[in-house]
Amino acid sequence: MTASIALAIGIAAGIHTSTWGMYKDAPHEGFGWPRYFRSTIAAMVCALVIWRLFALPAGPAGFLVLFGATYAAERAITEFYKTFLRQQSQSKYTIPMQFAVFGRPVESRGLRLLAGLGHVVVALAVMGAVHWTDVATITMPWWLRAMLVGSLGGWISAFGGAWKDAPIEGFQTFKFFRSPGIALLWSLVLGALTDDLLLVAFGGLGYTIATIETWKTFFFPSVPRGKFADKPVLFPECLVFRKRFVPVYVAIWLTVLTALAGAVTREVSRG
Numbered sequence: 001m002t003a004s005i006a007l008a009i010g011i012a013a014g015i016h017t018s019t020w021g022m023y024k025d026a027p028h029e030g031f032g033w034p035r036y037f038r039s040t041i042a043a044m045v046c047a048l049v050i051w052r053l054f055a056l057p058a059g060p061a062g063f064l065v066l067f068g069a070t071y072a073a074e075r076a077i078t079e080f081y082k083t084f085l086r087q088q089s090q091s092k093y094t095i096p097m098q099f100a101v102f103g104r105p106v107e108s109r110g111l112r113l114l115a116g117l118g119h120v121v122v123a124l125a126v127m128g129a130v131h132w133t134d135v136a137t138i139t140m141p142w143w144l145r146a147m148l149v150g151s152l153g154g155w156i157s158a159f160g161g162a163w164k165d166a167p168i169e170g171f172q173t174f175k176f177f178r179s180p181g182i183a184l185l186w187s188l189v190l191g192a193l194t195d196d197l198l199l200v201a202f203g204g205l206g207y208t209i210a211t212i213e214t215w216k217t218f219f220f221p222s223v224p225r226g227k228f229a230d231k232p233v234l235f236p237e238c239l240v241f242r243k244r245f246v247p248v249y250v251a252i253w254l255t256v257l258t259a260l261a262g263a264v265t266r267e268v269s270r271g
Helices: 003-029 033-053 059-085 109-136 142-150 152-169 173-191 197-218 238-270
Strands: none
Touching: 003 033, 003 059, 003 197, 003 238, 033 059, 059 109, 059 173, 059 197, 059 238, 109 152, 109 197, 142 152, 142 173, 142 197, 152 173, 152 197, 173 197, 197 238
């Protein structure tokens, strides 16, 4: 895989993320091109870094692995910024986007930075544990190795979502277990394409986010996201404008599914 291809995959992953984010938020916040392309720019950088640091499989499998890992990395960086670094009034949100304890935003920037540092330490420890698992389980069947870390990213998403949403919305059992289950399925797919469990874990998380956000955003477009529940639609023109981006979003999903079919075909032909 060349750098230009990796960059194109990063652009695709970023536009995919940017589109569902805009689709659900624009009616409440308005539309702005800089905000729309924020995730795209971050994903481009993430894709190039991952391409440089990891040995990606060739062909469609490489597309699938890099797309999913880029998706997760971009989301991690963006959410870290919004949760721990960004200074913003939380009055426009039903569910705080900044770091909060029992639904109450932590106003002290120093305390948020300290919590963010702890978050980074835990993330690095988890990645180290995955690497150790990668080495220690090298003789295991690929599907068992994938299952060991397959739902890891999903569990992180589940606990993070519960920490943020449950104090406001209440604990929802199905919602809590949804992410680990979907991450496990995606990780089993990726585990057949690469031996690197870090890529499997990140890729599984990335596709989990893409799947869940697609379902919530485009199959229930009239239902406001939790952070804007009970908040008025301030930019009704965006309800129509946002539909212009749907064909590109669908085209990216079709490209992903085509790559999936190609990768599966290759694996089957290899026996």
